[in-house]
Amino acid sequence: MTEFLRFIVLGGALACPFIPLYFYFTGNWYAFFHPYSLGAVFGLFSYVYFLNTLIIAGRIKFFDRLFGHDRVMVFHSYLAMTAMFSALVHLLLKQFYFQTEAISVLPGIWGLLIFFTVAAITMLFMSGPGQNLRFFSALRSFAADRLKIDYNHFKLFHNLVSAAAVLIALHALAASSTREKNSRTLILGIWAIAALSIYLYHKLFKPAFLLKKLVIQSVTMLTDDLLQIRFEKSRDRLIDRSGQFGFFRILSPVCGREEHPFTVASSPDEPVSLLIKKNGDYTGKLHGLQPGTEVLFDGPYGRFFAEKKSGCCLGIAGGAGISPFISFFSERKNTGFPHPFIFIWCVKRQEDLFCLDFLGELKKKFPNFSFTLFISEQGNRLNYTFLQQFFTKYPPLKTTVYFCGPQTLRQSVSAWIKTAGLPKKSFYYEKFSL
Ligand SMILES: Cc1cc2nc3c(=O)[nH]c(=O)nc-3n(C[C@H](O)[C@H](O)[C@H](O)COP(=O)(O)OP(=O)(O)OC[C@H]3O[C@@H](n4cnc5c(N)ncnc54)[C@H](O)[C@@H]3O)c2cc1C
Structure with a gap:
């Protein structure tokens, strides 16, 4: 059921530009592929996707519960990239075929410029498309080292997208093709008002009152x-x-x-x-x-431990990534674990360890709970061989892996469990970065 709902919501989010397109093309779909119309099609895709990124930025809990916060934010950034690409094609098609001096073009150009600048800088300082590519990670660490921009100043700067949204909405509403029919003005206007209201509610009203x-x-x-x-x-x-x-x-x-x-x-x-x-x-x-x-x-x-799975669980934490596991273990400390729970905690130094008494008590009390420590400074690191031994005892197809810790360790674990044959959908992780 959840999978189905995810499919519907995701499909709806991707297909919703067809709602305004219906108001523009009903009765003349044959003109859809004319370069002039294609300009409008890309413009509408860009408009709706861009406004949808604002809606998603409003931290709507329904999306979070369905997909998890990480995935929602990744979708947010891919949607922003697609909106920008569509806006550029829209601009090129319109300029190439119909160079126009109309006053309505100006807010569009300014909106796009702001959007483009914010998106480019976001790629340097926040996780998003291409974050795992070597080129981008090198660029990101170069930017982080040289520019030393405070994350919170950057977050403030990111809010400029709302100004871009206002300009882009003005551009779309003033376009001659929109003004031809009231229904077009209405649908674009409602979309803009809804997106900006959700965004402002999240940024201003909620922190002040709720x-x-x-x-x-x-x-x-x-x-x-x-x-x-x-x-x-x-x-x-x-x-x-x-x-x-x-x-x-x-x-x-x-x-x-x-x-x-x-x-x-x-x-x-x-x-x-x-x-x-x-x-x-x-x-x-x-x-x-x-x-x-x-x-x-x-x-x-977040939905780290959201889905109840049967079969064995392998929990892997790196350093402070033990946090969600402590929450889970505290919940289970009286009732125990319905299935074997094997917990691995990787730290740098002996001095990083704490709460060992708590983990020891759980181990003593519940035979299907066990834990192993890896202290890298002592040359003791988690590796594929260890996981391979684990998977000979507990088949990958019946195992769920939960991970919380640094990105480098996550990438290694992700590669190891893939090699071991664990399905992607059985790997849950918390990144500790947005
Ligand atoms: C979902 C989630 C859960 C987290 N849970 C924990 C936890 O339980 N314990 C823990 O120690 N850490 C946790 N973190 C990480 C923690 O939020 C950052 O370490 C902290 O915000 C860094 O702030 P700083 O100014 O000290 O460090 P900085 O050096 O300024 O930032 C280090 C990195 O932290 C991130 N960051 C900084 N400020 C923010 C911000 N305001 N919002 C979002 N990210 C920011 C950025 O990626 C930045 O590059 C979590 C992060 C996320 C996303």
Whole structure:
């Protein structure tokens, strides 16, 4: 059923430019492939896809539950690329065949320029199309090293797409072909208003009025670079299932009021706690937070442990990537695991280890839970041979693999399990980057 719903939603998202196309071409479909009409076709595809990227950016929970946040964001970026490509073809066709001086062209050109600039810079600083290609990753690390643009400044800059959307909507609404029929103006107008409203609701209204408030109870350093933030018990459950994450905005002068995503490391029934690794400017300041500090929470998002699978589970965590697993294990600490759960935790140093007592207790209590540590500094790294041994005992077709950790480890694990014959749909991962 879920697969079917995904198919319908994805198909609908890709096919929806045909709705305005119907209003433009009904009664004269024969003209569809004329270069002038093709210009309009590409223009409408670009218009709808671009506005749909704004709708998706509104973090609509229905999409998140259906596909998972990572995939929604990847789709968002591919849709933006397709919109841009269509806009360029639209521009070329229109200019090549019908050079026009119409005033309505100007907002379109400006909208496209802004969109193009934002998209190009996004490719340098956020994950998206081509992120796994060597050329792009080299370009991204070069840009990150040289330009040192703060991620949150970049996020602010990214909001310029809403200005581009207004300009592009003005361009489309003022075009002579749109003005020919009220139905065309209406459908394009509704699309623009809906997309901009969802975007502005998400960016302005929700943070100002609708987010849940949490209060910090304690901040503890668990290792020299990993801290735990515990929150006071709140009235409502903040997550629906273990392994979910939220966007946290800590309201303190210690760290500013930026919004950052963190995975909830407690079970849905416990007061929320987070495990945060010192990773940069922001996370490096959080140890200075005081109990009583208020925090806004937007979530829950993610579906790491969403689908109930039968058969064995292999969980692999790298460093702070243990967070969703702790949430899951806390949920299971009284009831146990219905199927064998083999957990692998890879860390750099002995000093990175914590919560071993908790894992040890689970192992003692539940015979179908086991865990293995890999400490790379001691020359002890997870490798294909280890996984091969695992898969001789537990057939890949009956195994689900969950991974959370650094990208390099994820890429290796992904390649190993593919070689071992594990189907792609049985591999769930959380990237810790957007
Ligand atoms: C879904 C998800 C869940 C996460 N869960 C955890 C967790 O449980 N524990 C943990 O330690 N880390 C987690 N992270 C990573 C954490 O959000 C980043 O390490 C943190 O935001 C880095 O901020 P910084 O300014 O200290 O580091 P920087 O050096 O400024 O940034 C390092 C990288 O973190 C990302 N980043 C920075 N700021 C933001 C932001 N505001 N929003 C999104 N990404 C940003 C960017 O990719 C950036 O390149 C998670 C990330 C995601 C996407």
